[in-house]
Amino acid sequence: MSATRLPGTPRLLRALNDRAALELLLEQGPLTRARLGELTGLSKVTASQLVERLEERGLVARVGEQAGGRGPNAQLYAVRPGSAYVVGVDVGAERVVAACADITGAVVSRVEQSTRDTDDPVGVVHNAVVQAASGAGAALSSVRRVVLGTPGLVDPASGDITFAFNLPRWHRGLLAALREDLATPVVFENDVNLAAVAEAQSGAARENRDFVLVWVGAGVGLAIMLGGRLHHGSSGAAGEIGYLPVPGVPIPRDVSRRAKPAFQQLAGADAVLAVARDHGLPADSAADAVRAAIAAGTAGGPLLDELARRLALGVASTCVVLDPPLVVLAGEVGQAGGAALAERVQHEVAAITLVRPRVVPTGLTEEPILHGALRTALDAVRDEVFGSTVG
Numbered sequence: 001m002s003a004t005r006l007p008g009t010p011r012l013l014r015a016l017n018d019r020a021a022l023e024l025l026l027e028q029g030p031l032t033r034a035r036l037g038e039l040t041g042l043s044k045v046t047a048s049q050l051v052e053r054l055e056e057r058g059l060v061a062r063v064g065e066q067a068g069g070r071g072p073n074a075q076l077y078a079v080r081p082g083s084a085y086v087v088g089v090d091v092g093a094e095r096v097v098a099a100c101a102d103i104t105g106a107v108v109s110r111v112e113q114s115t116r117d118t119d120d121p122v123g124v125v126h127n128a129v130v131q132a133a134s135g136a137g138a139a140l141s142s143v144r145r146v147v148l149g150t151p152g153l154v155d156p157a158s159g160d161i162t163f164a165f166n167l168p169r170w171h172r173g174l175l176a177a178l179r180e181d182l183a184t185p186v187v188f189e190n191d192v193n194l195a196a197v198a199e200a201q202s203g204a205a206r207e208n209r210d211f212v213l214v215w216v217g218a219g220v221g222l223a224i225m226l227g228g229r230l231h232h233g234s235s236g237a238a239g240e241i242g243y244l245p246v247p248g249v250p251i252p253r254d255v256s257r258r259a260k261p262a263f264q265q266l267a268g269a270d271a272v273l274a275v276a277r278d279h280g281l282p283a284d285s286a287a288d289a290v291r292a293a294i295a296a297g298t299a300g301g302p303l304l305d306e307l308a309r310r311l312a313l314g315v316a317s318t319c320v321v322l323d324p325p326l327v328v329l330a331g332e333v334g335q336a337g338g339a340a341l342a343e344r345v346q347h348e349v350a351a352i353t354l355v356r357p358r359v360v361p362t363g364l365t366e367e368p369i370l371h372g373a374l375r376t377a378l379d380a381v382r383d384e385v386f387g388s389t390v391g
Contacts, residue, residue, distance in 0.1 A: 109135030194372030
């Protein structure tokens with residue numbers, strides 16, 4: 001039998017109405033049955049039946065009353081926070097940070113652990129996830145998804161890590177081990193990609209469906225957002241601009257030996273510190289060096305100019321291929337440089353290419369990778385939970 005488009009069955013329509021009501025409750029807070037009916041265009045009877053269904057499934061709960069008008073006060077309903085939880089994890093070379101959020105998006109716990117004294121990645125993630133869930137008062141069985149942000153390549157086909165430059169113990173097979181250990185869906189995503197998800201949701205890229213995010217810190221990375229979706233590439237390597245072969249630095253020919261890639265040599269944190277010393281602005285970190293240059297006013301201009309020229313090589317290489325309207329500078333250096341650095345990079349890119357993207361600093365100041373992991377997990381879990389409201 002040939003495939004045909006399904007008609008709008010009562011079951012399907014109920015599911016769509018339920019999903020719309022849940023989204024409204026998340027966006028606008030507690031609502032009465034009557035108000036839900038008005039906002040969804042449903043009759044009072046249908047809206048009441050909808051609320052009863054959601055209440056029976058434990059997705060909404062009565063949270064108070066609304067006074068006014070004749071007769072008894074109207075009951076207010078809201079999405080029940082404990083109906084599902086997610087955990088986001090930011091994995092770095094020296095620490096792991098995990099946070100647990102309920103289905104409304106409220107972050108209810110956060111834990112941080114050092115990874116310096118262990119060579120067991122499964123144990124590290126297990127402890128972080130369990131402690132985050134415990135801190136939220138959530139049973140591990142109620143955690144519907146764990147999303148881990150990690151440096152390096154994630155295979156789009158298998159979802160497993162294939163290469164992580166500064167996490168040598170993270171390897172193929174780790175995803176299956178974590179899923180078995182935690183008995184819940186676990187997803188890996190590149191850390192810079194997650195920062196772009198957070199930037200699109202609540203940072204400098206809000207309302208921009210096409211943009212690139214350049215991460216400048218210990219390493220240099222890129223996230224590509226096209227049509228509101230992350231672009232990963234066939235092997236997960238899209239955005240690894242640290243490996244751009246650029247002039248002025250040695251180009252390693254065997255990346256498996258963990259030699260520092262070319263563009264990272266030119267624009268990563270170590271290079272920023274070296275340039276700062278050359279300009280008489282020694283500092284303990286690359287971010288401190290950039291902040292010192294900005295504080296120095298005119299005297300710090302040459303350092304910012306040099307850094308902008310170096311970053312522009314990577315930004316321009318990306319922009320002449322993708323031609324995005326917006327470039328966001330993030331990471332510790334991008335954040336520290338702020339508008340002063342972003343404006344210089346924008347000017348330099350326009351000077352050496354035919355494209356003229358707007359370059360802006362990140363709009364996020366705290367843990368963008370962690371927040372991107374939570375947002376990614378929440379989007380998936382809401383689809384699962386809200387999409388299955390009709391029994």
